[in-house]
Amino acid sequence: MVYSARTMALLLAVCIALVTVLFLSLVKSVDRDGLIVAGVISFSGSYLLVYVVLEFLIFREINKIYKMLSKLRKKELGGLKRDKSGALNPLKNINEEIFSFASLKQKEIDELKKLEAFRKEFIADVSHELKTPIFAAQGFVHTLLDGAVNDKQVRNKFLKKAAKSLDGLDILVQDLLTLSQIETGDIKMKFESIDLYKLCTEVVDQFEEKAQKKNIRLKLTDPQHKLIVYADWQRISQVVTNLVSNALNYTLDGGEVTVSFDHGKKNITTFITDTGEGIPTQHLTRIFERFYRVDKSRSREKGGTGLGLAIVKHILEGHGTRAEVESHVGKGSVFSFKLPRVKDEE
Numbered sequence: 001m002v003y004s005a006r007t008m009a010l011l012l013a014v015c016i017a018l019v020t021v022l023f024l025s026l027v028k029s030v031d032r033d034g035l036i037v038a039g040v041i042s043f044s045g046s047y048l049l050v051y052v053v054l055e056f057l058i059f060r061e062i063n064k065i066y067k068m069l070s071k072l073r074k075k076e077l078g079g080l081k082r083d084k085s086g087a088l089n090p091l092k093n094i095n096e097e098i099f100s101f102a103s104l105k106q107k108e109i110d111e112l113k114k115l116e117a118f119r120k121e122f123i124a125d126v127s128h129e130l131k132t133p134i135f136a137a138q139g140f141v142h143t144l145l146d147g148a149v150n151d152k153q154v155r156n157k158f159l160k161k162a163a164k165s166l167d168g169l170d171i172l173v174q175d176l177l178t179l180s181q182i183e184t185g186d187i188k189m190k191f192e193s194i195d196l197y198k199l200c201t202e203v204v205d206q207f208e209e210k211a212q213k214k215n216i217r218l219k220l221t222d223p224q225h226k227l228i229v230y231a232d233w234q235r236i237s238q239v240v241t242n243l244v245s246n247a248l249n250y251t252l253d254g255g256e257v258t259v260s261f262d263h264g265k266k267n268i269t270t271f272i273t274d275t276g277e278g279i280p281t282q283h284l285t286r287i288f289e290r291f292y293r294v295d296k297s298r299s300r301e302k303g304g305t306g307l308g309l310a311i312v313k314h315i316l317e318g319h320g321t322r323a324e325v326e327s328h329v330g331k332g333s334v335f336s337f338k339l340p341r342v343k344d345e346e
Contacts (some may be wrong), residue, residue, distance in 0.1 A: 006051060013047035026197040050134040104178045126176070126291075127247040136289070137162045178238075182314045189232040189318050193342045196227035196236070196268060200259050203240045207248060215253045218244075229268050229339040236339070240270070242308040243323075243335050247274035251332070267338040278329040288313040288323065312337075 020042035021035050140162035148154045181187040204220045229236075235257035240259070247257045255275040262269040279287060284291050291306040309323075316322050316337050327333035 007012040010194035011046050012050045013043050014051075017043035018048040020151055031309070065083040076255045097216065130172065133165040133172070135304055137169070140165070167201065172307070177309060179307055179314065180309055182311070182318065187235075189235060191230055193228050194231055194233045194236070195230075196261070196270065196339065197223055198234060199237055200240055202268070203237060203244055204259060206241070207244055210248055211257065214248065214251070216248060216251055217256045218248070219258045221258065223261050223263065225263045227261055227263070227268050228342040229317055230342050231339050232315075233319070237311050239315050239323075239337065240272070241314050243272040246308055247276065247335070249273050250274065251276035255332075264338075264341065266341060268341045269338045271334055271336045273332065273334045278331055279325070279327040280329055280331055281327075284325060284327060287325070 020040040024035055024038050089263045104117075140158040144155060144158050148158060163220045178187070200220055204218060207218060244257065244259065251257055251274045258271075259277075260271045260273065262271070288309045290310045294307055312323055321338050321340065324336045327332060
């Protein structure tokens with residue numbers, strides 16, 4: 001048994017016997033031998049009575065409760081340590097078990113509340129992001145149906161705007177699917193030795209036209225060493241694409257966006273530097289959250305789904321690394337990430 005009813009019975013019996021002897025010692029007619037006999041009888045009777053009561057009526061039930069709570073604690077808390085109160089205080093130990101179990105359940109309740117709040121916020125964000133392009137396309141289509149379709153110039157203009165809104169909707173849905181698949185593990189990383197400089201060259205080439213339209217100087221620095229890393233080409237390409245696109249979106253006309261590298265002993269660090277608006281310090285810890293925008297109204301004007309940095313975060317976590325960011329308002333931002341380097345001989 002977890003607790004000793006015999007020990008408790010022994011202590012109580014000794015106490016009762018002592019009280020009995022002390023009480024009888026006050027009686028003048030009782031001699032020493034009588035006190036001894038009375039003490040022995042009192043001790044024996046008390047011991048048997050207390051032991052039976054504790055063992056069969058109290059301790060057995062207490063131990064059943066304790067063992068049940070102990071099993072629950074080990075199962076739910078995963079072996080969480082607790083302070084032991086000792087064998088002589090079973091009720092306190094049971095109280096500790098109940099408190100530990102209740103604390104766990106409260107943590108679970110708090111976590112569920114957070115998840116519920118996150119779910120509601122996510123649904124609200126998705127609904128809002130979906131409504132924007134849908135309503136825009138609806139407006140253009142209904143305008144054409146109301147008679148504007150007969151004017152060729154207006155028709156072409158509105159159809160292009162409706163198509164642009166639907167393209168934005170398609171990009172949003174694709175980003176949502178990508179993020180969901182990465183989080184659920186449906187997308188498996190295909191790790192291999194890849195040329196990081198070649199990858200970045202292809203990404204930069206895709207954005208040359210966009211950079212020229214905004215009069216932004218888009219540069220890719222030439223590395224002094226080979227940039228061979230162990231990573232998934234497609235996913236890292238997505239990371240660089242999202243970071244460069246983000247830098248161009250938030251860099252003013254006439255600014256500069258640079259992709260550069262640091263060749264370390266174990267890792268190669270990629271930097272995407274811009275001379276854009278910069279990010280206030282209080283927002284830096286949240287920019288990798290889904291749909292989080294520093295300035296919601298201005299962010300939507302610049303395009304993007306609000307999922308780019310969240311996708312970057314999850315892809316890099318799948319590579320065992322993470323994105324770092326340094327930013328100063330009015331001066332620009334520097335996003336960076338590390339990937340394990342593959343030595344030439346390997």
